[in-house]
Amino acid sequence: MKIMRGRMPPGGLWHYYVADGVKLEAVNEEMLQQKIFDYRMRHNIPIGNITRDLDDYYCKTWPDACHKEPADWMPDVPQFEEEPLMIRVTRWAQLMWHVRPRGGFELVANAEAERRAAICQACPMNRRWRGGCSGCSASVDHMLLQLRGQRKTSKDGSLNGCAVAGWENPSACHFKVDNLPLSEEQLGKLPAQCWRKP
Numbered sequence: 001m002k003i004m005r006g007r008m009p010p011g012g013l014w015h016y017y018v019a020d021g022v023k024l025e026a027v028n029e030e031m032l033q034q035k036i037f038d039y040r041m042r043h044n045i046p047i048g049n050i051t052r053d054l055d056d057y058y059c060k061t062w063p064d065a066c067h068k069e070p071a072d073w074m075p076d077v078p079q080f081e082e083e084p085l086m087i088r089v090t091r092w093a094q095l096m097w098h099v100r101p102r103g104g105f106e107l108v109a110n111a112e113a114e115r116r117a118a119i120c121q122a123c124p125m126n127r128r129w130r131g132g133c134s135g136c137s138a139s140v141d142h143m144l145l146q147l148r149g150q151r152k153t154s155k156d157g158s159l160n161g162c163a164v165a166g167w168e169n170p171s172a173c174h175f176k177v178d179n180l181p182l183s184e185e186q187l188g189k190l191p192a193q194c195w196r197k198p
């Protein structure tokens with residue numbers, strides 16, 4: 001179930017319990033999502049799907065404030081809802097932040113990053129990942145810019161996230177392949193022209 005958006009939620013202000021006795025409040029959902037995101041980042045808690053967490057909380061507490069989704073009408077039918085790319089990119093950014101070497105990642109030469117960026121720019125898997133909580137994506141952007149040492153390519157304005165790998169393309173273009181592990185399944189789904197293919 002999903003909460004009916006566009007109106008004040010039950011119980012007054014938008015709120016969510018992030019831990020026992022720790023309640024975050026905000027005047028709108030986007031601000032609350034940002035607070036939850038910041039709290040989880042500060043406490044090294046996986047970001048998860050914040051929108052889904054809010055839906056689950058509100059619909060469990062106030063079912064009358066929610067409406068049904070296809071999965072509620074047909075529980076026996078498999079649902080193929082893929083995890084949002086924003087969640088995948090955020091998780092990748094967190095992982096990169098936690099495994100970064102003391103002096104930072106060794107990056108590829110600028111010419112190689114530009115070559116990769118040109119490939120990503122034309123790739124059908126280059127998909128928008130920012131959405132919903134604009135503050136959340138801004139926090140991820142800031143973290144990734146630090147990880148790649150403030151480096152940029154001339155194509156950054158048209159690069160998004162990789163729908164196969166779940167990373168942010170403007171950053172991934174700068175990292176060595178050894179720092180960009182993928183499963184066999186992911187490698188198989190990459191387009192033929194992808195620079196990350198073995």
